[in-house]
Amino acid sequence: MMMNLFSSFDPSTNWHTSINWISSLLWILFIPSLFWLIPSRLNYLWMKILFTLHNEFKILIGKNYTGSTLIFISLFSFILMNNFLGLFPYIFTSTSHMALTLTLALPLWLSFMIFGWVNNTIHMFAHLVPQGTPPVLMPFMVCIETISNLIRPGTLAIRLSANMIAGHLLMTLLGNTGPMLSLIMLNFLILTQILLLVLESAVAIIQSYVFAVLSTLYSSEVN
Template identity: 65%
Template sequence: MMTNLFSIFDPATTIFTLPLNWMSSFMSLIILPYTFWLIPSRTNMMWIQLTNFINKELKILINKNAKGSNIIFTTIFMFIMINNFMGLFPYIFTSSSHMSMTLSLSLPLWMSLMIFGWMKFYNNMFAHMVPMGTPSILMPFMVMIESISNLIRPGTLAIRLAANMIAGHLLITLISSTGPSSSTILISFMVLAQILLLSLESAVAIIQAYVFSILSTLYSSEIK
């Protein structure tokens, strides 16, 4: 029984002490198109076209000195998008709505970029602290502001993804929870509203994966 609205996001369902909710992140491997055949299927061709499109979009933003890193961000986009879509199916836990997953993606990525940047390009990293044309009296404040904005980047990436995935699911749950006690006409409107919300959530699943990968790419492009 659902004790509160947020219990649908509780990753504590276990069978034989196995946390099955997190298996949704691995179930996506089943639906990935395989390349065993000489002639690719339509699903495989669609997957290749989507990958090439995201790869071209990210390659424009990536620093020329970081060749090959677009593969990392393309993989992150695909991983987040698949997990977002898996959460739209009934009885499947949305792993991308939990902070333990989103923060596990953003924090190591941000830390690796910071460690690499401060070890290799520390002069440029210091230069990013003070924008060009800043008055001398405002430089200490700009360093403080830029340092704080840099430190909260992994948190904002994680919270943005989790909050956007939670919001749509909560709205769908709120609408469906009032269904049994409603009239037939109201139920028909609720079903139509849920169909529209599912369409909106499908777009949000793609947009949030795109925003996460684009922001990660922009953060990496600052290290040069």
């Protein structure tokens, strides 16, 4: 039962290779040619979203933001497209796997830490003790802040993958009960699935935004 339940999240295929991971770049094929050739309504809408994100990330990063927002806007776009692709039937959801989410979170966090400790060592040490901490609690606060800093890439990766897999798992569980229901209950099931699909669409946007914003906040702490 459990093997069949989680088989939809299995990245392997019949050829024992990870061909399913190609879905991470499949969203490029879904972008219409009009988006690239002439300014369309879709182009204007997307550029409006990107400029809004740029202005927000610019405030979060601070004064040294030149070109930095492009990294986090690209990260937001990549996660958002993969989250939405996972809502379509028979398309592999790559963001529901720790292999992808940790690959995104760990290099970002590691690069921030290396940059911060090499260039702003005193500033990074000051972050370990929050302002106004009593001297007695300073050793404990250093331990707590160090642990909270070390688990950041894990929390980023787990948050994204857990939120994406939870909704898909719930929809799979409800969908498997369809053949056993009466016609009236089947109508309720379809309505519930539609509402869950709308909820998952909102989660796809929110989680990509949260991942990008938290990455931006982590980068602002090392400046």
